[in-house]
Amino acid sequence: MTDPFTEMTGIPVRLDFTEDNEIKPKIWAAVDQGRVPPIHVNWDTTTNATISALRGVTVDLGDLKGLDKLLPIAKPVGLDGWPLVNTYSYVYVCAYRPEAFPDGAPKSWRVMLEERLKGRVALYNDGIGFNPIAVLAGGGTVKDIPDNMEPGYEFYRALKKNDPLLGEDPDFTTWFQNGEIDIACTISVNARAAKQNGIDVEWTVPEEGCKVDTDGLWIPKGLPENEEYWAKQLVQYAIGRDAQEKWCAALGLPPVYPGLEPPADLVGDPAYPTTPEDFKKLVRIPSPVLVENQPVWFARFKEIMQG
């Protein structure tokens, strides 16, 4: 995405691969102390970006062109203006090893509780991507979220007896590659990348659904005026047709620019939602709800899993 921008403008783009959770406090400290932030554009999860917006460290992107033409999912929910712009959505799919499921893809997330999968189930180590689904798998409904998460905690307590592994994106790939797990909740990008690298992994959207979320771009306050202008130009390019087509195809994720064709291997894949029907199978929790409740959910998740 950045190479064509460089070709177009002559501005070299240097990529900083600091983990999203770790760059966040550095930017916050710089803005609070009146220093120039360490980066110009932050590629972030929408939840993290929303937290930064709530802290008031993001520049309003409302003056970008074509925002009104993007799909509704591009617009941040529950925030004033455009402190960030979502650039694509992604699904926390149920990834599995076909060899462990000879009868076909798992139909329900509850298979994670089966004794034969003891020690062979993996989740993110902060419960991200699974908390709302745990509520549904535990017998609750979407309406229970966020006020009644008890069915989810009950599901986690049952799952804990099955000794799940808790990790992060690279762990899932390694564990699948080593044949150490049979099923995991992970983003579809990981599962697809693993499959493209020859690892025997498939993914599905079980009957309870999967959580759908977004990533976005935002610009920190405190940049010199000219640098902020070019940072905005990069974001402007990122939400344009050309960048969205190439960038999202490479990631294998649905873009926010309307009318773009999915990559051939993802046509009709429920983990690549493009139609309202697809989104009905998925669970989307507005970022402000996530931001407000994540610390509590996180604490309860840890409490159960660290037992």
Add this chain to the structure above:
Amino acid sequence: MADTTSGRKPVSWRMLDAVDRLVAAAWPRGAHGMNGYLFILPAVALVFILIVGLGYMADYSLHELDLATYRLKDEYSLANYAAFFERPVYLRILGRSLLAAVIVTAVSIVLAFPYAYLMVRTQSAAIRKFLLIALFLPFFIGQVVRAYGWLIILGKEGFINSMATALGLPPLDLIYNYPAVIFGLVQYMLPFAVLLLTPALAAIGEEVELASESLGANWVRTFRHVLIPMATPGLVGASVVVFTLTLTDFAMPQILGGGTSDFIANAIYDSYFRISNLGLGSALSIILVVIGSALVALIFMIAGTGTLGISGRNK
């Protein structure tokens, strides 16, 4: 030899003269009695920075996170400390960290002692070289790399389980649990323990042991009444270092624990970075510092700092 008679001193000498003149200007002759203290200034400055940082953390720890703005509230409160005591998960994680620190310290010392003893007593240069290489080699391999190495060896599809399967045995759960974390930490801490024990053992003259034996003590009595007491400085030093490093370890629980055997350092990381709660992270850090310092102080109270050669008495 440099020619000093012609009046042309070497450049290095002239530079040192310049430094002398500079020091004389900045540090009057009357203050020369304080020269020794001048050298500890950089260390004092580093400690001062640490104390300032701790002060900031103590202040942050007394402010609760406002979820509407994700900033700490202005009002002072003990909410973060209350959260630590009210949420069982934190006490469980702290207990797990402390237990690991005790186990790892004990096991490391038990394993390090014979290693260090053999290294200082062996008559064979080859054996000594081998032990030295084996001791220092792990220092060149980072903790994370070593942890991943254990994953390869102990993993469900790892070397040991492959062997077990080949022999018709059922696969073993050797990884992603608390014992795996303890195992990894012992392997990581062992060289530190050996390194700190070795000088203490080397300082015990071989003739002292011979004297003990010539007076009728068997090997066990010599070990108990001569070696152990005389090796106390090394034992105390090794215990303090291994205990504190284990108590504050992050990588081994993270990698070998499979996400279910967190230590307090992992909880601190989560608070700072995952849930952006600077106040809670600071409170956990302060609690860790206080408990760690108190336990080290306890060790020194029991063993005495004099055992490390820090007695405060003029010799």
